Every structure is written in structure tokens, then in C-alpha cells.
Amino acid sequence: MTLLADLLATVFERRARAAGPSGRDGRTLPELCAALLGATGEVSGGALAGTILDRYESQDDDGRQGFFRHLAEDMGIDPQRVRAALDQEDAVTTPQGYRNFMAAAEPTRQELIRRLNQFPGATPRLVRMRADLLKFARKDPTLKALDLDFQHLLASWFNRGFLVLRPISWQSAASVLEKIIAYEAVHAIDSWDDLRRRLLPADRRCFAFFHPAMPDDPLIFVEVALTKGVPSSIQALLEESREPMTAEAADTAVFYSISNCQPGLAGISFGNSLIKQVASDLSAELSGLKTFVTLSPIPGLVDWLTREGRAHDPAEAEPMRRIAAHYLMTARREDGLPVDPVARFHLGNGALIHDVHAGADTSAKGIRQSGGAMVNYLYDLKKVSQNHERFATRHEIAASSTVRSLSAAEDKNRK
Amino acid sequence: MTLLADLLATVFERRARAAGPSGRDGRTLPELCAALLGATGEVSGGALAGTILDRYESQDDDGRQGFFRHLAEDMGIDPQRVRAALDQEDAVTTPQGYRNFMAAAEPTRQELIRRLNQFPGATPRLVRMRADLLKFARKDPTLKALDLDFQHLLASWFNRGFLVLRPISWQSAASVLEKIIAYEAVHAIDSWDDLRRRLLPADRRCFAFFHPAMPDDPLIFVEVALTKGVPSSIQALLEESREPMTAEAADTAVFYSISNCQPGLAGISFGNSLIKQVASDLSAELSGLKTFVTLSPIPGLVDWLTREGRAHDPAEAEPMRRIAAHYLMTARREDGLPVDPVARFHLGNGALIHDVHAGADTSAKGIRQSGGAMVNYLYDLKKVSQNHERFATRHEIAASSTVRSLSAAEDKNRK
Amino acid sequence: MTLLADLLATVFERRARAAGPSGRDGRTLPELCAALLGATGEVSGGALAGTILDRYESQDDDGRQGFFRHLAEDMGIDPQRVRAALDQEDAVTTPQGYRNFMAAAEPTRQELIRRLNQFPGATPRLVRMRADLLKFARKDPTLKALDLDFQHLLASWFNRGFLVLRPISWQSAASVLEKIIAYEAVHAIDSWDDLRRRLLPADRRCFAFFHPAMPDDPLIFVEVALTKGVPSSIQALLEESREPMTAEAADTAVFYSISNCQPGLAGISFGNSLIKQVASDLSAELSGLKTFVTLSPIPGLVDWLTREGRAHDPAEAEPMRRIAAHYLMTARREDGLPVDPVARFHLGNGALIHDVHAGADTSAKGIRQSGGAMVNYLYDLKKVSQNHERFATRHEIAASSTVRSLSAAEDKNRK
């Protein structure tokens, strides 16, 4: 009746089929892969793809590494063949010449992965397969090269144009919500009651990107608080006994937590699009919203202070703020980008550093990582492109005068 | 609330945005493309992509051809750069070496097309763009090479694993149904009343593949009649005054029309998957169904007879059947495949030639193309793989003993 | 997965079951009704209800009238039993006394109708049953009394609180749209193309009320045109070649056609709620809309002129406007309400007569009924209650100064 119903029917059916008998096939994984690549067209491909996925998933780590090594070593490109294709006359302008080049320059394993994806429900399984690969590749450069092919295909398949933004609410399926609990990476969700407090009140929102081939699996989600004014403490923001207000009364949307859900999609960036689409949708819905801001951790602060041999006292508010501002404005890596990974993300998106707060995250983790300091990154949709451009090309960090003053004062102090 | 609703909301929003002001940008199309490719990351990419799509669509044929020529000539691969990448040590096994090779071996235009697709609602616009390209490429081999890149990306995006099978019924949206009327290619649908007769009765079904990024646009659809016994006349099957029967009483599902809807997806095959999934779904739903068969035209028959200098008389049933069987079994192209395009499709899918009928399509087109003859291709799901394998590797044509006898009789006749 | 899917599943299942064998039961309709009423509880009730509905529907007019006569004559109240119940001490204050009274004062047929409704899918069948009853009751006062019970139950079941407002669009199911074509009562829809022109353009809307037990059957619908300024001609409004504008550019919503779909729900009013909810929803969606107005026929005008012995000339605009205004302002029935039925409806809803136009409906029907004149009724949501109150209690007709002047001028003319 509805596309969704069909889509889910397809998914369920997939499960049913996937649960069916498979892998009675006596061939080895490499033999099965060869057969799948040899299959002329799609006729027997589907079943073979399912058998390969089942077989892969039934292996232990050694078996899986063996599978990846096979892909890395035996299904790569053949430089001689590429050179030969290039040596043909009109290799890149005639259809036949270019077809030959394309066939030579793309490793067979990319076609293998595409054919595996023809099996119903294969997409999330391929995403999990890549999560395995990334784990193994940490110690094995050959697998890192193989991963470039996985990443290339997944980036194409999880293109922004295919993603769907969905609100996550207390009306959402429990099967989705349990994943929100599991994947929240910034401020842990303790229980279903805690989740309820982050979803149900009129001044709380949550949004996630989904891919149609994985309708139950959020890719990335952001939690939003609607407030009056820019908040300066995460504990105050999440206070259990606080009095919710109506969404219409809010003037500020606070992105207080952004979490990726799929380790197998590492390196494929959705966060920037997510924040901007949510900001754009919220401002269309709630005309009172004027400010879009984060309340973000400063995870690298204490480590950096330690490396620099500098002391800090979380209890002294103004010195803490100066230190935090100075760190965010000046601590750079060799490539000129900020040391702080959260800063790199938001500044790279075109946000500016709006304010820093001491005593803003009094949790054990907050004190340990950043001496309790937090930062607001501001998304001014009109300036985001320009900020981004300057940051990307000249590593210029956009900041409010407050933050610049705090940083300058610390600079002076140190001299 | 539902994925569909979100998806459609996204789509509508896309339209709204797409309808907004764009293209005030003073830059030329090549400049805009360069800017899109130069944009670091996704920040300003979305809007630029939209501007490029708008600009392209506002051009006439000359402008569009110019755009394609730019892609063909200025955004291809640079053989020297590919060779240089291959000449690096460990070009294909180290991550950095392989990354360099991948960057050199993939033409810039593929990345351009992927970035265009990031714009909300871009996918159907890119499909239409390729339809234009195919038109121009008929006369221009350079554009044919360019088309290989379009086809490569679209085949990856329209991978079977991403498609959704949906029933098309009288409950479907009028916006979808009008496309069914427009795209029916085999037996034209005259009016909404005619469509109603093909959808509403209990013994009629229709199914289509959709891609989630084009929820309103069927990609391919098949019309099915549920019958008792294998039918031998399309006019009888579609008879207006016929008495429908219940679906449960049927023993045969007849695929009497398969139509592609998207010229821009030419060369990306869905039909085989469609027939098999529909057959599989129908047999799960209706346990009485034992036979899955087509009632298909023989579009090449009269042309072939003419070329061969042979006469035929549509009014003489048995001679007509012998001629049709003989044509289907023996008329081959140089590459050994059947001359008849419909035969190539179904035999390639693993179907067998079950029966041929004279006086089966008495429409003007039926008489003109095939002397009124039609053919049933039978899908025996247990033998489909084997039939396909033999056809693909040895060009063996599977046929019933009836058809083989008819062909043999004609063979004898001629000698 | 969704309530809708379940709801439709239930509906389809109902059909399936309803299509199953029934009515093999040898008992007569009155015997079946007695059995249904005698059934203790719901256990065997469902099947019996289905049998009765099937049996009823298989009858011809005589059989159906016989059924209604049985309900009218044998399943009414027994005045003696009511009196006896009232004579009990504490008949209306003790639970037992009041229960006795309620049992006596409600005719058995109401319980019969409620039990019939327990059968899956019974509601639309009972609505059609009442349509039959109304037809027979025109000539039979006893059946008119019986109809009061049907109306009583249906009014309770089709309570405003249970109705759902849904937009009707080119995305709606063909099965719903064909009913819009069939039921359009004011300005006939000629074809699916005509329907498309009324639904698809950005400046056209349509809304209907549905009852959840009849998800495919609109109860009443209204067609809306979004315009700049108040229109004065229906042909101009529906002009095929007109250039649509964006919804955002409109300042006026024109309700140009309201049609009831269910003869079996006659006397149960939805129109007032429909107009007000649509006006309220549209003004929430499109902030540019300032004026909510109808473009309505004046169906009683020519008849009234004829009865009054007055001449009129459709070609003379100003005289025609004066006559129309005078008719709407002054022509009353004995009960003091306007002669014109459309005027009664809109004035009863609290609208005011905003303007009258000559040459506004140049169709044959328009000329015949109203000499081509039409009227705008204005819904000013702030004044609707007050207008309604004055019309209901004092028969005061609200009108613009323009209309009042035109009527006064005609009044003067005639004297």
C-alpha cells in the first residue's frame, strides 16, 4: 500500500530468505566469489551472493581476514593490463577503448562487492563487513588499500541525495530507539526513562539520517534542546526535574550531542549535512528560533595542557575560560588544523566559536578531559559558507569577540 | 511518522527548494562545475549542484551538447597521470599508492556526477540528463565514451539491492498510474477505464520496481493475468466483457506485458529480477499457482520472413505456428544469439519456449509484426538457472517438445 | 506496521471474508434477525450479522422493503412496556429501574443495527442500506419513523470527533479519485484530465472528510482555488489554459464546490465543519491567505423570479446583480429562512453575502437556474459565530454594504 510497507515487506522477506538454508554449497569462499563474478548477468547471482555473505559471517576472525586477503591480493588491478589498455589508440575517447580501460582500471573486487549487494538485505551486511575490515586494516597496510575500494563504493551508495532525515521521537519504533541508546557517544543515555526525557518533552528533538536500504538503522543522529538563550552547562540542560517549555517559546536550538552509529561507514561524512538540514527544518517549523548553537565538549584540552606542561584549576572559572579559548584558537597540528577533533569538525562545517564556559560539564569525564569546560559553536547559516571557505583554504578560525578577547588575555598572561 | 512520509516530505521539500531562485549565478556552466569539484567537502556543494542542474535544464539542445562535450573532453582521465601513478613503487598495494592510482584512473566527471547527486531530488534529474546524452551519443562516439561513466554510476546506484517491488493497483496514486498509461509499450492502454480493467479485477495484477530516491517514478513494470490454463490470445485475455475469476481459482500467472519506464536507465537491466521476484511473491501468496508463463509478441518474425524471401498467411494456423517455432528456434544473429529481441530477453533469463499460437494477436500491429502469432515463454523456477547457463555459454535454446516438433516439421518442409 | 496498513488489512480481510460463502443458512431474514438479537454476547453474532447483510443485499426492492417493514412494525417500542417501566418506583434514579426503562424505551431495531455493525466491513453496507430506506420512505411514513433510528445511530457513529480530514490530490488513490469524479455535484468533472486540472496545479486544493471504517469512501469534499482577489466567474476560474500561480502568492481561498458523497448519510451535516477546518488549516499553512470565500450558484433564483412573475435578462449585468442581491436578501420561506438552499447552508454556517456577479456562470445550467449570476459567501472566522447566532435566532442575514445597496436599489426600483 505504501512504499514503506513494501520496503519493510521486502526487508522482512529478505530476513526470511536470509534465514533459509544456504551454504550447503561445498565450494570455498574464493570459488564462490569466482562463480559470482563469472555468472553472466543476474540470474544465479542473487543466491550465490547470499551464500557468500552467509559463509563470510560464519567465519571467525582468521577466516574473515583470509577473505579480505583474497580480495586484496587476487582481485586488485593488474598494472600491466592497465598500461596495455592505455597504449591502445584512442583509449579514452572511443567507446571500445574507454570500456577496455575502465575494465582494466577498476579492480574486480569492486564488481564483487556490487554483486554481493544485489542480494536482498545485503547493504547493512556489507557495512558490517567493512567494520571488520577496518579493524583488521589497522595492522595491515594491504588491507588499508583494499578498504579504499569499500569506502569508494559505500560513499557512492550513501550519497547525501539518497539519505532521508527522520525525526526520532517517543513515537519511534523501540527497535530504532534501542540503537539510539546504544550509540549515544557524547552524553550516555542510562535507561529508557532517560531516553524518554530526551525525546518526549515539547522542548526536545532528535533527528537521524537513514538510508532506505537500512530502514531500521540510523546512520547518525543529533539531539537538540530548545531553549531561551545559549546554555552554559550540560547538567543544567539535562536536569531531570527541569520544567519543559513549549517549542514556540524557544529562541535557540542547541545541538548538544551528535553520534555516528555505523563504524562500517567511518570516513563517510554526514554530520555537516545533518546539522544544516535540521537547522533549516527547525527554523521553517518554529519561527521563533534565531540561534543555532552547539554545547560541545573540548575533549583534547587537558591532554594538551599536560603536554604543554601547564596547570589548570577547574574551580577557577575565568582562568579556565581563558585557557579553553586559547586552546581552541591556537593549538594546531602540523597540518595547521586545530588539535581538538570536535573543533575541527564544527569549524570545518563553517561554524564559529561563540563562547566557552567553565564548570559546564561536571561529570567525571568532563573534568578529566576538559577541566569541566565546554564550548558553543554557532551555526549562522548565512556565514557558514564563508567561514568554511576561510577555514578550509587558510585555516582561519572564526570566533566571537568574547572568545577572541579571552584567548588574547591568556596569550598576554603567558608572555 | 513513517519513513515514507519523511521520504516524501524530503521529496516535496526538494521540489520547493528546487523551485526557489537559482542560477542568478553569473558563472558559466564549466566554471560552476569547476567550483563544485573544487569545493572542499559538502558545505557549499549542495547549492552549487542545484544551480548546475537548473542551468543545464534551462539550455536548449546545443547548450546541453556543449555541456556533455565539456565533460567528455575536459573531465576525462589523463593517461600520463595514470601511467605516472602506476610507475610509483607499490602503486597498488600501499594505501597512498593505491589512492593516487584511484584518483588518476577515475575521470573527474564521475566525481562531478556524484556531487550533483547530493542536491535534494537530483537523482531523477540525472536520469533524465542521461536520456539526453544517449540521444546525442547516437551520432557522436566521444559522447558514447562519456556515457560509460554515466552508466557505471547509475548501475551502481540502481543496484538490485536498492530497488523496491511495489504492487500497482487501483489504490495506487493517480500520479503513478498516469505513468503506467504513458509507458505501457506492448499493448497500449487507451484510457483510465482501460487501465482500471487491467488493475481492478481480482484476476489481474501489476508490479513495478521503484528506487527510493524516485518514489513517484516506476522504473519497470509487469502486467499479470491470473488464468486457468495457458492463454493463446491476447485479445481474449484482455476482452472487456470477460467474467473475472477469483485469484484463488487460478493455476497460471501470465506476464503479458513488460515495459521499461526510464529511457535514462537504458542498458541497466531490471526485467529478469522483476519477473522472478513477482513469480516468487505470487506463488507465496496464491498456492494454487503452478505455471508462470508469458504471452509475448514475436516482433522480428515478419521482417525476418521478408528478408528470407518467405511467404506466410496469418489465416492458416498450423503453418503459421510451424513458421513461428522455426524462427524462434533457428533464426540467429552473427553472435549466435536469436534474432528476436524478446526471445533474447526471456531465453537469457532462463525461460523456455513453451508454445506458439497463430491468430493470437489480431491487432494491426500484431498482424504486421508477426502475422498474428504469439509465443509463451515458460518460467520454471527450478530450471531457470540451468536454462540460463546453457543459453549464455552454448546458446542452447530450451523449448518444449511441442515447439521442437513444430520447428522440425518446418525444417523438413523447407528441405 | 502502521495503523493504516492494519486498518486496510482489516478492510481487505473483511472483503475476503465477506466474499466467502454465506447465506446457505435456511432461515428467513426475520428468523436470522431474531437469532442475532437472541445471541448471548458476541460469540456467534459476527457470522450471523454477515449472513443478514448478504441476504439483505441479495434481495430486490420488494424484499428490501419487506425487511424494513419488519423492522418498522415488529422491532419498535412497546408503549405499554415503557409505561410499565416508568411506573416502577425510582424508575429513573436507581440503576435497575433506569436500566429497565432504557431497555423498554429503545426499540429493538437499534440494537439489531448495532449488532449488524459488528461484522467486519459492515459500516458502509449499513450506510447503503439507509440510502435504500430513504428511497422507500419517501412514500411510506412508517418507514420515515424507522429512519429516525438509523439516523440516530449514524449521527452518533459519524460524530465529528471520529472524522478525519484528508487532502485529496493527484497523489491520492485512483479508487478515491473516481469517487470524486462521480460525486462532484456542482460543476461536473468531465474526465480524468479535468480532474487533474482541479488537483495538480499549485494553486488548487481539495479536501474530504473520511470515517476510519470507510477509508476508501469520502463523505464530503470541497474544491478550493487559491487566487489573487475574489473571483467573479466560474468559467474564468476553471479556464483550461490559465497560468497557475504558486500557493504562496495567493491572498484568497475560494471554495468553489462542495459535494456530499453518501446519500445514506443524508441529514447528518458535515459541511460546516469541513469549511471551517479547511479554512483553518489553509491559513496555518499559507500565511498570505487573508480571505476565505465561496463562488456559489444561486440555484433558486430563476424559479423564484418565475413564481414572482418577474422578468430578467442575463445579458444586463447591473440589473442582474440587483435582482440576485434582492433575492438573496429578501426571498424567504414561511419559516423565515431564505428560499435559496445554498444561502441557507452558508448563512447558517455564519458566512455573510459578500458580492454578487452577473455573467458568472455561463453554462446552460447556470443560465437556466440563475440567469448566469453567482454569489460569494465570505467566511470571516472572527465573525462566524456572531453571524450564525443572529441568523439562527433572528433570521438576520449578514451582507456587505455592496450587496445591501444592490438589494436596496432593486427594492426602490420595484416600488
Place this chain on the structure above:
Amino acid sequence: MTLLADLLATVFERRARAAGPSGRDGRTLPELCAALLGATGEVSGGALAGTILDRYESQDDDGRQGFFRHLAEDMGIDPQRVRAALDQEDAVTTPQGYRNFMAAAEPTRQELIRRLNQFPGATPRLVRMRADLLKFARKDPTLKALDLDFQHLLASWFNRGFLVLRPISWQSAASVLEKIIAYEAVHAIDSWDDLRRRLLPADRRCFAFFHPAMPDDPLIFVEVALTKGVPSSIQALLEESREPMTAEAADTAVFYSISNCQPGLAGISFGNSLIKQVASDLSAELSGLKTFVTLSPIPGLVDWLTREGRAHDPAEAEPMRRIAAHYLMTARREDGLPVDPVARFHLGNGALIHDVHAGADTSAKGIRQSGGAMVNYLYDLKKVSQNHERFATRHEIAASSTVRSLSAAEDKNRK
């Protein structure tokens, strides 16, 4: 887009509106009710109804009792007026006479409740209102009489034909699932993890009836375990560490818990329909299911043994079974129906007593209520009508020969 979306939109809108300002109206509740009844038609009715509901809900118990007393005392029927209507000639056969009688015989408060229900979202609020009324009515017979009117209307509105059966699964909305946790009355659900174990495994199901005007609020639900063979222990059935099996492998569906969710719908029975529809749907889906059975508590057993002065020892299995069988077969109330309320429910539905088990519920509650014994009631869909008929008319209890033998043995023992 979908009926559901519209329905929910309506619901949300209702909330939004309901949350808006109201009750600034200076009139008393009785004055507001009089105004609502006096309102001619629906024009100003909606807002008034909302004001009355808000006002009622803002009252404490005294205020609410006052409201009900007003309905009971001032909005009942007037016996004199009823008698006068009956004394008119043709009071029950002419439309006008019958209309007068209907108006006199129905208390004004029924019309008031119907008009309250016109306000968007009123239905669940009226259900909660009746829950209050039932609480007050326990001590006040006048309110018991008033409740008959509420019950009459709610029974008509919650007619089986309007209810929708929906599966409850781990895909259901958390807002619905938290109600399942809250309302489970038989075997408490401790946590979301516990709920997950009852919903997610392939051999567990749950179904609920919903009313379209309360799409978030289940009315009644049943939990089902799919098993091989008839189970004899609830702890074994719900064992955390058990190994789930596939649904297809099951031969038995066990209804192990049925819970009503709406105290305000007390006395309106859904349970019988629910069990039968679930049994019918499951047997259509899973052709392996042959047996539909409960695993039910025997809540009255220990109380009855105590009253009878009989001892029992939960540890002795066979004597416990005999005692339980004897109790179920013979312990009757004065009206001839079984003492045990669960037995009354299932036998009244047409089930038979299939088996009894000792040590079947070893929870504290199980030991306390029934000495650990439980019972299987068997739903044989072919015999349900006949069993029901005999039970309803002759109080005959259907039981298996096992149970009859056990009861007979105990009988003999006691003599």
C-alpha cells in the same frame, strides 16, 4: 499522504489546540453545558465542548462529583414528558410522533456527551471521564444510573466494527509499548528488557485492539507464545534463557496473558473477539498451528478451598490437579455460573477446560491464589459456538476427558 498520517496530524493538532488557552470563560460548568446543548448546530459547539472538558479536568474530586451529580439530577429524562409523548396518537408510527417520543425518552445528557465528543481529541478524555464516574459510582446508586448512559454511548462508539487489530512488536512505538508495560495485569513486565523478550523472539506475538480515535492507546491486548505442545508451566514458558524456535515450527499458540487497558471502558467486552480474531489470523499465517489454548491462572481456587475448609498442598502434584479440576467443574455461584472469574470468561467464550497443572505458577502470587495450579482453556474454533451456547443457556461446562476424570476422582475422594 496516508490516512494514518492525517489521523495523527489531526490528533496532534488536537493536542495543540487543546493546549491552547481555554476556560477563560467566566460561566460555570452547568452554564457551559446548557450553552453547548442550546447551541444551534455545530458552529460554536466545538470550542464550548473543549472548554467544558478543560474545566472538568481542572476540577478536584469534589468538583467532578458535582459535575456528575448535575448530569444525574438535572439532565435525566422527565417521566411526565415521556408519558405525554406516548399518549399522542400514533406516537410510534408517525415520524413526528416518534421523533417526539425519542426526544423525550433519551436523557439530555446523552446529547451532551455526544456534543462533547465533537471536540477534536475528546474521545479518550470521555473514556477517562467515565473512569472517574465509575470510581464515584461505587458509593452512589444515582451515579450508577448515570453511568448506564455513558456505557450505552461508549458501547456504541467502541462497536467491534470500528476496532482495528494491530500487532504489537518491538517495531511498535515506544509510546504504545510503555502502555503495554503499564497495563499487563497477569504476569507483570519488569522492564524494557523483559518486554523485549516477550515481543522480539520469532516464537512470541502480541496483538491489541485499537480505536481510530485513540491511535496511541491500546484497548486490550493478548500475549501469545508459539510452542510445540501445550505448556504446563508459566515459568518455563517465560524462561529468560530459553532457546526461541521459528514460528513455522510451532503447532500450538498459547494465549498466556490478556489485559484490559482502559478502566473507562469497563463492561464493554472485547476479549472474546480479540482471541478469536488473533486465532483466526495466526492460523491463516502459520499453517502449522493446530491448537489454540490458554495457560491461565485459577485466581479463585485457594479462597474457595479456604471457604470450604479444605486443605491443599502445592507440592503434591496429582492431588493438586484433582482439586483444581474439581473446583473448575463444580464450584458455582448462586446464578449457576462458575465461581472462578477467568473460567467464566473463557467458558463464556466457548472454550473448554483442556487440562490442569500443578506447580505451574511458582511465583508468590501463583502459590497464594491457586496453590501453584494453572489451567489450559482450549479454543477449538469449530466447537466454540456450540460450547458457548450450552454454557450460556444450560451452564454446561465443556471439558476434556482428562479434566472430567480428575474432577470425578476428587468427587469420589471427598465422598
